[in-house]
Amino acid sequence: MEKAYDRLEWNFIYAMLQHLGFSMVWINWIRACLSSVSFSVLANGIPGDRFFPSRGIRQGDPLSPYLFILCAELLARQFHHNSMTNDKLVGVSIGKSGVKVHFLTFADDTMIFAKANKDSCVLIKSILDKYCSMSGQLVNFNKSAFQCTANVSDSEIEVFQEILNMDYSSSLDSYLGCPIIDRRVTKETFMPIVNKVQAQLPKWKANSLSQAGRAVLIQANLATKANYQMQSFLLPKTILNKLDSSYRNFFWNKENQSKSPNLIGWDRICTPKPFGGLGFRKADVNNIAHQMKLLWRLLKNDNNLWVILAKRKYCKNRDFLNYKVSPNSSWQWKKLMSLRPLFRSGLRWQVGICILISQIFIPTNDVDDEVFWGPAGDGIYSVKSGARHLIDNKIGSQDQCRFVVDLFLQLEEDCDWPQIPVAMSFVLFRQNLQVCIDKLGMDKTCQLAMGWWFVWFARNKIIFSEEAFSVRQLSCLIVKFANEWNLCKISQDNMVPSKINLSNQVLISGSRSKSWVPPPQGFFKINFDGSKYQDGRAAFGFVIRNYLGDAILAGCNSVPADYSIVQAEAAGLREAITAARFLNLENILIEGDNLSVINSLLKIWKPPWSINAILSDAGLELSKFRGFSIAHCFPEANRAADFMAHEGHRATNLIYKFPPYSLDFSLVIRKDVLGWPPD
Numbered sequence: 001m002e003k004a005y006d007r008l009e010w011n012f013i014y015a016m017l018q019h020l021g022f023s024m025v026w027i028n029w030i031r032a033c034l035s036s037v038s039f040s041v042l043a044n045g046i047p048g049d050r051f052f053p054s055r056g057i058r059q060g061d062p063l064s065p066y067l068f069i070l071c072a073e074l075l076a077r078q079f080h081h082n083s084m085t086n087d088k089l090v091g092v093s094i095g096k097s098g099v100k101v102h103f104l105t106f107a108d109d110t111m112i113f114a115k116a117n118k119d120s121c122v123l124i125k126s127i128l129d130k131y132c133s134m135s136g137q138l139v140n141f142n143k144s145a146f147q148c149t150a151n152v153s154d155s156e157i158e159v160f161q162e163i164l165n166m167d168y169s170s171s172l173d174s175y176l177g178c179p180i181i182d183r184r185v186t187k188e189t190f191m192p193i194v195n196k197v198q199a200q201l202p203k204w205k206a207n208s209l210s211q212a213g214r215a216v217l218i219q220a221n222l223a224t225k226a227n228y229q230m231q232s233f234l235l236p237k238t239i240l241n242k243l244d245s246s247y248r249n250f251f252w253n254k255e256n257q258s259k260s261p262n263l264i265g266w267d268r269i270c271t272p273k274p275f276g277g278l279g280f281r282k283a284d285v286n287n288i289a290h291q292m293k294l295l296w297r298l299l300k301n302d303n304n305l306w307v308i309l310a311k312r313k314y315c316k317n318r319d320f321l322n323y324k325v326s327p328n329s330s331w332q333w334k335k336l337m338s339l340r341p342l343f344r345s346g347l348r349w350q351v352g353i354c355i356l357i358s359q360i361f362i363p364t365n366d367v368d369d370e371v372f373w374g375p376a377g378d379g380i381y382s383v384k385s386g387a388r389h390l391i392d393n394k395i396g397s398q399d400q401c402r403f404v405v406d407l408f409l410q411l412e413e414d415c416d417w418p419q420i421p422v423a424m425s426f427v428l429f430r431q432n433l434q435v436c437i438d439k440l441g442m443d444k445t446c447q448l449a450m451g452w453w454f455v456w457f458a459r460n461k462i463i464f465s466e467e468a469f470s471v472r473q474l475s476c477l478i479v480k481f482a483n484e485w486n487l488c489k490i491s492q493d494n495m496v497p498s499k500i501n502l503s504n505q506v507l508i509s510g511s512r513s514k515s516w517v518p519p520p521q522g523f524f525k526i527n528f529d530g531s532k533y534q535d536g537r538a539a540f541g542f543v544i545r546n547y548l549g550d551a552i553l554a555g556c557n558s559v560p561a562d563y564s565i566v567q568a569e570a571a572g573l574r575e576a577i578t579a580a581r582f583l584n585l586e587n588i589l590i591e592g593d594n595l596s597v598i599n600s601l602l603k604i605w606k607p608p609w610s611i612n613a614i615l616s617d618a619g620l621e622l623s624k625f626r627g628f629s630i631a632h633c634f635p636e637a638n639r640a641a642d643f644m645a646h647e648g649h650r651a652t653n654l655i656y657k658f659p660p661y662s663l664d665f666s667l668v669i670r671k672d673v674l675g676w677p678p679d
Contacts, residue, residue: 001108001137001138001139001140002137002138002139002140003138004068004108004137005056005057005058005059005064005068006055006056007055007056007135007136007137007138008055008056008057008067008068008071008135008136008137009055009135009136010031010034010035010054010055012071012134012135012136013030013034013057013067013070013071014027014030014031016070016071016073016074017030017070020070020073030063030067033063034057035052037052037053037058038050038051038052039051039052039053055136068108071135072105074131074134074135075105075110075127075131076103076105078127078130078131079091079102079103079112079127080102082123082127083100083102087119089114089115089117089119089120089123090102090103090112090113090114090120090123090124091113091114092113092114092115094309094313095313096313097309097312097313098312099305099308099309099312099313101113101305101309104175109175111175112124116148116149116151116152116156116160117156118156118159118160118163121159121160121163121164122163124164125163125164125165141165141166144164144166144167145166145167145168145169145172146160146161146164146166146167146168146169147168147169147170147171147172148160148168174192177193177196177228177229178228178229178232178233179192181332185236185331187236187238187239190229190233190235190236190239191239193225193226193229193235193239193243194239194242194243194246196225196226197225197226197243197246198246198256200225201246201249201250201256206250206253207253211251211253214250214251214253215251215278215280217250218247218250218251218280219279219280226243226283226286227286227290227383230286230287230290230291231290231291231293231294231383233332234287234288234291234332234335234336234339235283235287237284239283240282240283240284240287241283243283244266244282244283244284247280247283248262248266251269266282267282270282270285271391272388272391281387285387285390285391286383286387288339288342288386288390289383289384289386289387289389289390290383290386291335291336291339292339292342292343292381292386293381293382293383293386294336295320295336295339295340295343296343296373296381298310298311298320299320299321299371300371310333314326314329314333320337320340321340321343321344325337342389342390342393345389345393346373346374346375346386346389347371347372347373347374348371348372348373348374348379348609349370349371349372370612370613372609372612373385373609374609375388375389375392376609377608377609378606378607378608378609379608379609379612403455403471404455406471407451407455407471407474407475408420408451410471410472410475411451411475411478411479415479415482417447417451417478418440418444418445418447418448420436420448433445436448447482450478450481450482450485451478454474454477454478454481455474458474515636515637515672515675515676515677516549516633516637516638516639516640516672516673516675517637518545518546518547518548518549518673519545519546519547519589520547521547522547522587523547523587523588523589523627524544524545524546524547524552524580524583524585524587524588524589525544525545525588525589525590525591526542526543526544526576526577526580526588526589526590526591527542527543527545527591527592527633527637527638527640527641528540528541528542528569528572528573528576528590528591528592528641529541529542529569529572529592529593529594529638529641529642529644529645530565530566530567530568530569530571530572530594530645531565531568531642531645531646531648531649532563532564532565532568533649536561536562537558537561537649538558538559538560538561538563538564538565538567538568539556539557539558539559539568539645539646539647539648539649539651540556540557540559540568540569540571540572540575540645540648541554541555541556541572541641541642541643541644541645541646541647541648542554542555542556542572542573542575542576542579542641542644543640543641543644543669544576544579544580544583544585545640545669548673549669549672549673550659550669551640551659551661551665551669552583552658552659553579553583553656553657553658554640554644554656554657554661554665555575555576555579555644555654555655555656555657556644556645556647556648556651556654556655556657557571557575557648557651557653557654557655558648558649558650558651558652559571564610565594566594566596566597566608566610566611567610567611567614568645569592569594569597570597570611570614570615570618571614572592572641572645573590573592573597573601573614573615573618574614574615574617574618574621575654576590577590577618577621577622578621579656580625581621581624585625586625586626586627587625587626587627587628588625588627588628588629589628589629589630589631590628590629590630590631591631591632591633591637591638592632592633592638592641593632593633593634593635593637593638595632596608597611597615598630598631598632599632600615601615601618601619601630602630636677637672639668639671639672640665640668640669640672643664643665643668644657644665
């Protein structure tokens with residue numbers, strides 16, 4: 001379309017909104033937004049008289065794309081209607097898949113598919129003319145073209161040109177920047193992508209920016225220039241290397257063709273910031289992450305047109321994650337399917353009715369098995385989480401230094417030195433240190449630390465003093481130091497705990513304390529809580545009380561050690577609701593001090609995938625009550641549930657407790673009823 005935004009008639013916008021079912025209040029709001037615009041022309045820096053437009057929507061206005069798409073809905077419906085009538089002149093079936101494509105559109109760029117005959121051309125021209133007359137828009141025939149198959153004669157092409165008033169093109173080259181593949185793919189097919197990126201990187205621009213500025217520009221702008229092509233194709237290695245070379249030369253302020261060495265390798269710069277890099281994404285990582293988004297769509301978006309076409313053409317009702325790829329498949333499909341093992345390693349299952357899987361938490365209600373993307377907190381694939389998964393796998397799979405392996409083997413031979421535990425991943429220091437403490441104990445972990453310190457010492461000697469140590473020499477130094485340490489150290493058996501939790505702790509305190517408040521008469525209040533000890537043990541507890549503050553039921557249980565505190569709290573919530581159903585309660589109030597669980601149950605936040613199944617089951621159980629309310633409370637108002645959560649660490653099965661209770665628990669209940677401040 002020519003000047004698509006500027007030509008859109010306001011009356012057409014209002015009519016379309018009304019036809020699509022928007023209320024008059026909403027339409028009047030839109031009318032006020034459009035008609036309140038005014039313009040003035042600057043002449044020598046001085047604004048002229050104001051004038052008011054009578055049509056068009058503003059470029060850059062966040063509302064404009066939505067209004068344009070709503071208005072373009074009329075054109076889409078016209079094409080869809082004529083694909084079902086008028087001898088089905090509009091629309092083309094793709095192979096034997098049975099999928100019919102009428103048109104593809106992106107903003108004001110439209111690609112129409114039709115039969116190659118005179119009637120189809122007349123119909124398309126009439127649809128476009130009618131839409132333009134109603135909306136005020138105009139087809140840009142100078143930028144429009146049509147393409148036919150080889151079976152269409154030259155005389156027919158001339159007739160089509162006359163009817164459509166468009167030029168004939170033997171190849172459409174590209175659509176939205178992506179090449180339309182109709183021949184053998186070579187590196188030249190994707191060279192325009194490299195040229196486009198390099199055009200954005202003139203030397204003068206690099207000279208005008210500091211290195212920090214160039215880093216920000218690479219991350220925020222340049223590295224995204226090829227994203228659309230990357231999510232459509234797995235680009236050749238040559239193209240990806242040229243893209244990396246362009247980013248690298250811009251970062252170091254060098255010419256594109258420069259081959260001089262850099263101060264720091266590009267691989268190190270592209271490592272995540274926690275591991276000493278700048279967090280850039282290499283082109284191949286970015287490309288694979290975008291391609292895995294297509295695999296996620298195949299897995300989750302069954303109504304997507306491309307998904308329907310791909311599954312019918314290639315999979316033929318088979319599971320695309322496991323089926324054998326046909327040698328006759330397209331090169332892009334083969335490359336996409338080659339990423340399945342890497343994609344599968346990031347998937348996690350939510351157990352439903354156990355048709356597909358059966359493990360971990362089993363819901364009591366009938367819900368379907370569902371797959372989630374593990375590296376993302378909300379379980380939904382994103383390019384960012386996909387790239388992080390690729391980088392983490394690459395870092396975690398790196399081999400240990402051969403010198404370090406030989407050194408620790410030599411130390412074991414000399415003095416029974418402890419070896420590095422197999423479970424260490426060499427990615428996160430805190431996690432690895434915790435593995436050493438758990439598996440070896442504190443004394444042997446200290447020995448390992450001595451060895452690592454001397455490895456660092458030897459590394460610095462090589463870099464800064466050009467002095468090298470053999471494995472035998474360094475082993476002797478470590479053994480000598482360890483012997484001296486053992487002679488002078490003071491026994492710390494009573495001072496050092498056997499296990500240390502190195503996870504970060506964040507203490508949050510409210511500005512004022514909140515006391516427990518009894519529910520109104522006719523309601524019962526449920527308080528739930530979770531507990532996790534430093535050694536990894538986790539448990540939950542809950543209390544159900546009436547309007548007098550009397551506890552009618554309390555429960556607790558332990559959960560697997562790999563449960564997080566959020567999972568323990570969610571499990572406690574679900575068991576508390578189940579207990580209320582057991583008591584045949586009709587009206588309940590639920591309180592907990594974990595905001596993530598509460599807001600996820602209220603659907604204010606997207607629930608983490610790790611507790612999605614538990615909360616879904618809890619939500620289905622809640623729907624069986626006559627009335628319920630869910631609220632967040634301070635820990636001071638949740639002391640009774642916290643008491644039961646700590647009791648749960650001693651439980652091996654779910655425990656229900658009825659009155660009379662122990663003295664300690666009864667004291668907590670009485671304090672809540674009396675509104676005593678926290679201890």
